[in-house]
Amino acid sequence: MATQILILKRFPITTKPLSLSFSYSSSSEDVVETAICILTHNRSKSRWTTLHSLYPNGFSPIQFSRIALGIKNKPHLALHFFQWTKSKSLCNHNLHSYSTIIHLLARARLKTHAQEAITVAIRASLNHEHSSLDSPPLKLFEHLIKTYRLCDSAPFVFDLLIRSCLESNKLEPSIQIVRMLMSRGNIPKVCTLNSLLSRVCKLQGFDAGHGIYREFFGLVEVNDKILKRGFGFRVSPNAHTYNVLMLRCYQDGLMRKVEEIWNEMGTSNCAPNAYSYTLLMAAFCDEGRMVDAERLWEEMENKKMELDVVCYNTIIGGFCKIGDVGRAEEFFTKMQLGGIDSTNATYEHFVKAYCSVGDVDSAVLVYNDMCRMGFRPCASILDMMVVLLCDKCRVEEAIEFLGNAVCRYDLVPKEKSYEVLIKGLCSEGKMEKALKLQAEMVGIGHHQPNLEIYSAFVDGYTRQGKDEMAESLRKEMVQTQMQSFRK
Incomplete structure (x- = not known):
């Protein structure tokens, strides 16, 4: 109750109470009283039939609000009455009637409704009366303020409004509402x-977010940019x-900003959780600061925090990135x-x-385990494996590997994969296979052969003694190069 009184004091009512702002005829009063009586005393099925027969033209928004207030201690009944008037088109609801039912539902902790x-x-406010505030959320906010005391509402009704704005991608109105509150x-x-x-x-970047953080959490700079919470x-x-x-x-x-925010969290005496540690650890891993990453890991273990798969993947990825596969395997175990x-x-x-350190057999083994476990490799993994196999002069194995991956996972290899395969086939004198692969490359949307591929074909035909074919390709290569220069 103290919270209710506190928030009422904080919302000065600039207009007269709505119950006194309108004059009602005796017939309107009778409609309200009769409807309340029917809703509270009739059985659940008969009340709606009786109301519809007595008031086939429905209710005005003011009448609806007064009826809803008359049954405010029966919030589910008030909700049903609201839904019934909408489904039967028995009330042309405006922001006043919407505000009333919103407050009653919030008051009853029926947050979802x-x-x-x-x-x-x-949505409806777009078609109703104009306000000094332009956007629909701000119009509704204005009405919720005006009807707050009348409905004996709950403070978190405004939290619900802000959340609804955010879910509707209305960011600026959300910010304005918080500022007005x-x-x-x-x-x-x-x-x-x-x-x-x-x-x-998410929408405006870190700088905008940090500005909102400082404004809404009352933070001010003192003594060399140390942030302190403002008064009040x-x-x-x-x-x-x-x-x-x-x-x-x-x-x-x-990455350095991540560490700055972490330190800021410490100065505010806020205890980090496991996700906080993982984010800082990821920043350290991306910068190759594995000593610092392991220090965080030890802190988490000492604090008995849950080390989940995200934590493990983070530190495993960090060690893999710097080529310390052995240490990564220790964490995997x-x-x-x-x-x-x-x-x-x-x-x-x-x-x-394994690809980065040139251990092709281990890379193939892990890749096969990955597929056996039902995971889908990404295209970059496929390209790395093809390049590594070709570097180890295992071109036929690379072609088979590529074909299986494309067929099984519908992956699209990069142009680089085709280039190294074609060069490998040409160096082995397998020109027909190279031509077939080059046609496949163009068929899936890659560009025409580049100079590297042309040179591979020229060298391959020259070694086979097919000088005419090699010379023809040289001329085609020069012509292609000239056309690209003109472009």
Whole structure:
């Protein structure tokens, strides 16, 4: 009750109470009283038939609001009445009637239904009366403020409005609503602010997100950019707040910024969770700072945090990236002993690592295990394997490998894969196979042969003594080169 009184004080009502803003005729009063009586005393089936027969033309939005308020202690009945008037087109609902039912549903903690009503009201507000506020969400916000006291509503109704705006991709109205709430001394829940922060980071980038974070969590700079919470703010950022910022930094390649946000989280006395550690660990791994990554791993173990498959894949990928496959295998073994199943990413890390160190047999072995486990390799894995097999003079094996992967997984190899295969076949004198592969390459949409491929064919025919064919290809190569220069 104290919370209710507090928020009422924070929303100054600039208009007279709505119950006094309209004059009702005695007939309108009779309609409201009769409808309330029927709804509360008749049986569930007969009440709707009786109402429809008595009021075939339905109710005005003001009448609906007063009837709904009359049964506000029966929120499910009020919801049913609202749905019935909409399905039978018995009320031309406006923002006043929508606001009433939204408040009653929020008051009763029927959050899902309240949010659905908010979404419908935002759409409907496009066709109703104009306001000093332009966008539909802001029009609804204005009406919710006006009807808040009358409906004895709950503060989180505005959190529901903000969430509905975000789900409808209405970012700017969401930001404006938060600002207007804060100007009245009311701060949305931290989970609502986090959702808004996440959307800003996703659509506008880290800098915009960090600005919103500082504004909405009341942070100000003091003493060499150390952030402190401003006076009067009741909501502190939590681990998810910082995770949103660190994730955006990581996705934007701002690895040092990830560490800065982590340090900022420490100065605010906010305890990081497992996902926070994983994000910082991923940043360290991407920069090859594996000593720092292992230090984080040890901290997680000491704190008895759950080390899930994402954590394992992160550190395995880090060691694979720097070519320390042995250390990656140690974590893979620990992962298996812990009963954690591998994922597609686990196998991809190892295939890429073995390819980078030139261990083709291990790469093939892991690739086959990957396929046997039902995982689908990506096109980059296929290209790396083809190049490595050709480098080891295993061209026929590479062609078979490529054919199976394309047939089984419908992958499209890059032009580089065809180039190394054609060069390998030409060096072995298998010109017919090379021509067939070159036709296949053009057939799937790759460009005409480049200079590397032309040179491979010329060299191949020259070694076979087919000088006329080689000379013809030389002329074609020169002509193709001249055409590309003209373009």
